[in-house]
Amino acid sequence: MVQQVKSFSFKKLFSFLGPGFLVTVGFIDPGNWATNIEGGSTFGYELLWVVTLGTLMLILIQHMAAKLGIATGKSLAVNIRDSFPQPVAAFLGFSVVLACIATDVAELLGGGIGFSLLFGFPLWAGVLLTLLLEVFLIISQRYHRIEKIIVGFLGIITLCYLAELLIVNPDWSVIVPKLVMPSVGRKSIYIALGILGALVMPHNIFLHSNVIHSRKWGVSEQDKRELLQYEKIDTLLAMTLGWVVNSAMIIVAAAVFFSNHIPVTTIEQAAATLKPLAGQFAGILFAIALVFSGVSSSITVSMAEANIITGFLGKPEDPRTMLYRLSVFVTAIPAVLIILLSVDTFRVLIFSQVILSLQLPFTLIPLIILCRNGKVMGSFRSRNVEFAAASAISALVIGLNIYFFYTTLTGGS
Secondary structure (H helix, E strand, C coil): CCCCCCCCCHHHHHHHCCHHHHHHHHHHCHHHHHHHHHHHHHHCCCCHHHHHHHHHHHHHHHHHHHHHHHHHCCCHHHHHHHHCCHHHHHHHHHHHHHHHHHHHHHHHHHHHHHHHHHHCCCHHHHHHHHHHHHHHHHHHCCHHHHHHHHHHHHHHHHHHHHHHHHHHCCCHHHHHHHCCCCCCCCCCHHHHHHHHHCCCCHHHHHHHHHHHHHCCCCCCHHHHHHHHHHHHHHHHHHHHHHHHHHHHHHHHHHHHCHHHCCCCCCHHHHHHHHHHHHCHHHHHHHHHHHHHHHHHHHHHHHHHHHHHHHHHHCCCCCCCCHHHHHHHHHHHHHHHHHHHCCCCHHHHHHHHHHHHHHHCHHHHHHHHHHHHCHHHHHHHCCCHHHHHHHHHHHHHHHHHHHHHHHHHHHCCC
8 A cells, every 4th residue: 555645845855956966967978068069060950859858768767766776775786786696787787887987988088178178288187187076076075065066066067058058149939849849860860869879878877776865764665755756856857957958058059060061070179169159258168067067977977886886796885985985996097098098089989988888778677677576666666657668768778879889880870
């Protein structure tokens, strides 16, 4: 019998808001910047609907990850360790750590490019500065302080892009229909796949199932259902903010580059082209937002990876422990070495996305299996509609990622 949920309280809601916004940072990381800018500069506003569709899909997937954490009191990593055979769990854990390293490559590279654009640093210096900020903030701060810092960074990124929208002054009568009306041609489908595939990221799913525990609640079903009520709002608001920022990236790229018939394929090219077309201030805002995007997303990747390692090893997922803090370097050091030893950073970014594409099925499928399992979830088990929707979304995302992976390797479009 389902227990009645306590009455809604805005005070409790405001005290709960945060975990979803922490996850949203990965939704607007430098990898998303690259696909959004290329999509907007090449196809104008035509692919805005892809961001809307992807956000709707993401809301359900992230909600399921958070619900798993609430219902079981354990993260996805711990649930996999407890519910799957040891060899399977070991493989899944190893694969997602590799995905975290690949993700951190993109985040550190984005932060490095941002510092380079803003202060004229060499790329390697910008990457190392991003790394130092990432490690310092994770090691020196408690979780709730980190959460507030990340939410602050997210606010700065949002304000920068809203200011750029005011500067470029796009035609909203053209934009609004494009947000919801599907339109994709043979030439744009490759970029559309890239935008959609970049939205659902393995580390975000693991992270959300863990950081939801930062909110204390009772063990009764009523307490958990009350928390779930606020989690839904937190996830919806956070993913909506991510939708706004991602859409703004495409809109700015379309208004500035597409309208001037200038296709842009790299972040550096976008920054160099933006200043003469939209003004010096727009270029500065772009660089500031990129710095905060790179730093904040690299922090959340390392947090996710530390939670994953401690969870799969059966150790406390506590930021105050030495293992947790040392785990941060498992992704950071390889990611920095890959960047510093690479001749072609663009190809490094492509390779990092390939790794994510390959790993994604090994995160989505266990999540759906666990959420459907009544022994694991109890009365919070996924019902038929949620299970069917999540399965369809997973099949679509996995299929798109496989296609994106194949065409990337073969040079198709």
